Amino acid sequence: MDRLAARVRAFAEEREWQQFHTPKNLAMALAGEVGELLAEFQWLTSEQSTEIMSDPEAGARVRAKIGDVMIYLTRLADVLGIDLVEAAMTKLDEVATRYPIEQVKGSAAKR
């Protein structure tokens, strides 16, 4: 994870792209990549979507797009000084309190 953040940062700095990599711009780029990921699933049924990785072409596209999303998310967190795993862990603690197991088990009124 730290190695990835460092590589993404070096990648941007070598190309002198820091000027473009403001949080605002990176959030847009992240959203653009997520839009491409959505497009892979939009016409599939939920059941079909669970089998997507067994299709070599679609699977490769999904893997590449998830890679893109992760690159921009890592870069965005890095320029904001946020530790990605820590932010997720902290948030998970909060939602665990908000959605106690016994109250939400199997329920669709979930996240």
Add this chain to the structure above:
Amino acid sequence: MDRLAARVRAFAEEREWQQFHTPKNLAMALAGEVGELLAEFQWLTSEQSTEIMSDPEAGARVRAKIGDVMIYLTRLADVLGIDLVEAAMTKLDEVATRYPIEQVKGSAAKR
């Protein structure tokens, strides 16, 4: 990273949410969270966006939303059997070849 993926998985399984966590649904949830993140930056200038973490309230919201995005991205990758860091590293190798340093340095015609 592995610990995060395991925790997110346990979180979903304890609540019997696996039934909802198809790749299609998770991609939508990811996009929804990214939409909330965008909303934090939409009326800021690029310069203002670089200072957002020095505002305690906005900073806390951004951190929480980045945590949400990371949770859903981790869960999506997990149900697809994709290693998030590896997918990003592989993609970084590809884009490094596509955007050679000497050709794109400082240029806006980049990603």
Add this chain to the structure above:
Amino acid sequence: MDRLAARVRAFAEEREWQQFHTPKNLAMALAGEVGELLAEFQWLTSEQSTEIMSDPEAGARVRAKIGDVMIYLTRLADVLGIDLVEAAMTKLDEVATRYPIEQVKGSAAKR
């Protein structure tokens, strides 16, 4: 349609929000609203999503969010000098050529 565009424009000008309503910012705001719309559908099956308007609460939320999306799309098109209906009609002509009826009928390899 023209009346809507005029009202949205007046709404922004009365509040002196033109300064914030650059195409870049409006595209982000549009994406943020679409993210909220996605959230209404993310845990529903496709079948359930076809029944959403018969639930008064969810139906009202969907209607309000579609209204928000339309407001920002109208405003974005207006500041860019694009006629929304004409742009859609032109695009429809193009995709009709790209997806001839006899070739794509009933097929999932569509958009």
Add this chain to the structure above:
Amino acid sequence: MDRLAARVRAFAEEREWQQFHTPKNLAMALAGEVGELLAEFQWLTSEQSTEIMSDPEAGARVRAKIGDVMIYLTRLADVLGIDLVEAAMTKLDEVATRYPIEQVKGSAAKR
């Protein structure tokens, strides 16, 4: 507007795509197109984004993508039985009450 909705509906029905055009799927498709639109603006400054239509190539891409967004939004509203212009007008009435002119004039704490 009504003519557009009718044309989009005919377009889908001729191709027997109604089966794919559930609200859930259409919301995803809409978000995917908005993601492509974001990509046109992500590395531009706000100022540059206001000039985008004077670049023939970028301008044509933006027009085409706005057309795509409008097509899916029209189709989504149609399958849900929502009148797009009316939904926007109703929402505008609500936000006008929420953001009285004298209180928000020129302020960034806006929508």
